[in-house]
Amino acid sequence: MALKLVKTGLFSSIQVPFNFIEYAAKEELHTAARELDMGILAMKPFAGGMIDNAAIAFKFLRQYPDVIPIPGYDSVDSVDEVVSFYQSPNIVTERDTRLMDKYRKELGKQFCRRCEYCQPCPNGVMITPAMAYKIIASRMSPAVSVEFSRAAMESVKLCDDCGACIERCPYELPIPEMLKSSYDLYEQHLAELK
Ligand code: SF4
Ligand code: SF4
Known part of the structure; x- marks a missing residue:
């Protein structure tokens, strides 16, 4: 275009x-x-x-x-x-x-550009900051990453896979899937810190 x-x-x-x-x-x-x-x-x-x-x-x-x-x-x-x-x-x-x-x-090829066109999520998931968890974790310790992103990562649990965000993302990112993968890392860090 x-x-x-x-x-x-x-x-x-x-x-x-x-x-x-x-x-x-x-x-x-x-x-x-x-x-x-x-x-x-x-x-x-x-x-x-x-x-x-x-x-x-x-x-x-x-x-x-x-x-x-x-x-x-x-x-x-x-x-x-x-x-x-x-x-x-x-x-x-x-x-x-x-x-x-x-x-x-x-x-990689699939990464969030933080444009925020996908928001707001009808369920209140803080999509953009949660999508950034892996990058944050690659630059900070697990303890700092968890503390820094806690609110966003906890909001991921509210995702019910409705798909509304995918339709709005200009990069066609599989957002719920990526959020789950970020959440897995967050959970792993939580477990390590116990
Ligand atoms: S798929 Fe999940 S994150 Fe995306 S709009 Fe629906 S509830 Fe929100
Ligand atoms: S629309 Fe896509 S690229 Fe933009 S913030 Fe949302 S997930 Fe990231």
Whole structure:
């Protein structure tokens, strides 16, 4: 659809997700936009928070100098950090490439982008934070992960598989299945902490 719209020539810019995990746009879509001299904006430069390393995210993005990333900022310090990346040449080393691959492998193809289009759940399941449990657990200890996510994970028990969220998810994620798998890990952590 985005490609069709670009080709109409009616628009002056295009804004779609673009980061080292979701980079399909760089093929046809960005090429078509460039041919029409359109501005290209990179939405979700941190993949909805899945990339927790701003330096590596920008190393990837700066390889496309005509693509303008539009990150969300929560402090003046984070603005300063991003500005600092642009004060030296962009060098992507083999180590950087390996790190990007590690993120891709860890997330796989099915991961939540935290867009929240699936919500609200009629049963009150806190879908987005519960979907993030595995990522949280990969970065924090089980004790901290359990404490941090307790409310969201306890809400998973309210899921009755109605499927309403699946219909709303633009990435067609099997949400109840993924929630159950996150919950299994949460339960395992609870058991370990007893
Ligand atoms: S499938 Fe589960 S999480 Fe999704 S909307 Fe229904 S009850 Fe909520
Ligand atoms: S709609 Fe899909 S990608 Fe977006 S927050 Fe819900 S589960 Fe995640």
